[in-house]
Amino acid sequence: MPQNFLFPQRDQPLLLPADMREWLPEDDLVFVMLDAVATLDLGEFRGRYRADGHGRAAFDPEMMVALLLYGYCQGERSSRVLEKRCVRDVGYRVITGGLRPDHATIARFRARHEKALGGLFSQVLRLLAAVGLVSLGTISLDGTKLAGNAAQKANRTLPAIEKLLAEAAAADAAEDARLGGKLDEPTPRTLARRAERRERLASARDRLAAEDQARRDAQRAKQQAWDAAAATGKRGGRRPGDEPPRPNRNNTAPRANITDPDVRVMRNQKGYVAGYNGQLVVTTGQVIVGAMLSQHPVDRTLLHPLLDTCRQQLSETGIRPELRTVLADSGYVSEQTFARADADGLRLLALLAKDPARRYVRTPQHALHLDRLPATARARRRLRHPRGRDDYKLRARTVEPVFGQLKTCQKLTMMSRRGLAACENEWLLACAAHNLRKLHRHRAEG
Numbered sequence: 001m002p003q004n005f006l007f008p009q010r011d012q013p014l015l016l017p018a019d020m021r022e023w024l025p026e027d028d029l030v031f032v033m034l035d036a037v038a039t040l041d042l043g044e045f046r047g048r049y050r051a052d053g054h055g056r057a058a059f060d061p062e063m064m065v066a067l068l069l070y071g072y073c074q075g076e077r078s079s080r081v082l083e084k085r086c087v088r089d090v091g092y093r094v095i096t097g098g099l100r101p102d103h104a105t106i107a108r109f110r111a112r113h114e115k116a117l118g119g120l121f122s123q124v125l126r127l128l129a130a131v132g133l134v135s136l137g138t139i140s141l142d143g144t145k146l147a148g149n150a151a152q153k154a155n156r157t158l159p160a161i162e163k164l165l166a167e168a169a170a171a172d173a174a175e176d177a178r179l180g181g182k183l184d185e186p187t188p189r190t191l192a193r194r195a196e197r198r199e200r201l202a203s204a205r206d207r208l209a210a211e212d213q214a215r216r217d218a219q220r221a222k223q224q225a226w227d228a229a230a231a232t233g234k235r236g237g238r239r240p241g242d243e244p245p246r247p248n249r250n251n252t253a254p255r256a257n258i259t260d261p262d263v264r265v266m267r268n269q270k271g272y273v274a275g276y277n278g279q280l281v282v283t284t285g286q287v288i289v290g291a292m293l294s295q296h297p298v299d300r301t302l303l304h305p306l307l308d309t310c311r312q313q314l315s316e317t318g319i320r321p322e323l324r325t326v327l328a329d330s331g332y333v334s335e336q337t338f339a340r341a342d343a344d345g346l347r348l349l350a351l352l353a354k355d356p357a358r359r360y361v362r363t364p365q366h367a368l369h370l371d372r373l374p375a376t377a378r379a380r381r382r383l384r385h386p387r388g389r390d391d392y393k394l395r396a397r398t399v400e401p402v403f404g405q406l407k408t409c410q411k412l413t414m415m416s417r418r419g420l421a422a423c424e425n426e427w428l429l430a431c432a433a434h435n436l437r438k439l440h441r442h443r444a445e446g
Contacts, residue, residue: 020098023090024090029070029073029437029440030094030095032440032443033070033436034095036127036436038062040065040123042061042062044116045116046061059099059101063095063097064101067082067095068106068109068429069429069433070092072410072432073434074410075410075411075412076411077411077412077416077426079104079107082103083100111417114421115425117425117429118426121313121428121429124439125289125313125314125432126317127439128439131439133285133439134287134319135283136283136321137284137324137325138284138324138394139281139283139327140281140282140327141306141399142282142328142399142400144277144280144407145266145267145276146414147273148273148274148415148423149417150274151274152272154274155257155265156204156256157208157255158254158256162205165201168198168201200258200261203261204257207256207261208256211254212254215244216244219243219244223240227239259418262420264276264277275414276293276420276423277293277296277299277302278291278292278293278427279292279293279294280431281307282399284398289313290309290310290314291309291431292306293420293423300332300333300334300337301334302332303341304340307323307326324345324347325347325349325391326341326347327391327392329351330352332350338379341379342378349383349392352383405434406431406434410430410434
């Protein structure tokens with residue numbers, strides 16, 4: 001008896017459904033995306049185009065927004081990959097309706113409307129609030145280090161940057177001498193990129209110079225304070241030197257990145273990376289209600305700025321930002337943080353990095369020091385209470401999985417834009433896509 005196989009009939013003509021939406025199941029993420037985008041206010045996008053209809057026709061902003069949001073949901077942020085998906089992937093073809101925007105059009109749309117794309121976060125959050133997915137009874141916050149679109153090895157010291165700028169100026173002078181200083185035609189793209197690189201070098205140089213001047217001014221103020229105390233006979237210790245101390249533990253010269261001057265050296269679990277600090281506020285349902293991108297490498301001073309940003313974003317959504325219980329890890333702990341939380345009426349539960357119960361304190365003197373800090377002592381008692389311990393367990397299964405979903409499902413481990421403003425709007429766009437995934441799951445389960 002011969003073997004029994006099913007062979008592909010590649011030469012057989014197919015009669016596909018006339019409506020391309022029938023190619024996908026009714027509960028597909030694509031339809032949630034299209035329904036959500038159709039309810040958004042895209043006036044800021046359309047306002048950037050001519051109202052008289054003249055000129056070459058542009059792609060509908062509603063289609064482009066849905067394309068980018070769907071791409072961020074699927075972890076596809078490259079404009080070239082999105083261009084290919086519009087040809088090969090059914091979901092993307094349904095969104096574009098058979099149109100094929102090229103990668104340059106997609107990239108220009110994202111760059112031209114970067115602020116409006118970041119503003120979609122609040123509008124998407126309003127959709128989730130309308131179906132009851134936003135609950136502010138208990139919220140968790142945390143941060144993660146995101147690599148910038150720049151290599152760590154692109155960091156340079158101030159003398160090295162000044163040398164590069166001098167070499168660029170000499171090359172420009174030689175080019176002007178060769179051409180006689182006459183360039184009537186438009187600047188070629190290659191020369192324009194060189195000009196952009198010089199701007200980045202100048203930005204990095206100016207930042208390092210400003211930080212160096214600030215350190216010198218602070219050192220001079222210390223010397224003046226020491227001299228004033230010495231004049232009254234109350235001096236103590238040695239007089240501060242003329243050179244300010246180095247701003248890092250390794251006693252190395254400050255550096256700035258010449259690819260993206262806005263990135264900072266961040267330390268993550270794998271080492272050091274040139275990037276940003278992504279901050280999130282998440283509900284118990286893993287819905288992001290607050291998002292912020294920071295240049296600070298540590299979280300210690302970011303808790304209340306993040307909560308203020310969260311309140312602003314909730315207000316833009318139309319939700320009353322009444323925050324009560326806040327869960328945070330030990331990276332945000334300080335006496336000032338606990339004191340302001342008490343003043344704002346927040347029930348802040350945070351693991352103390354030097355809590356004797358967790359064996360971080362080696363001597364009784366350290367425990368006594370904690371007791372002398374009133375706000376910290378109250379926070380420690382609050383966390384040790386049975387209710388506090390039970391509530392704090394929610395943090396590990398709320399905010400931590402969100403970072404896992406962003407970095408794994410949406411593949412957001414590295415920013416695709418450069419500059420703090422552009423990267424912050426990209427961070428907000430990715431958070432909006434995450435919330436749309438939650439809306440899709442809610443509809444599928446409902």
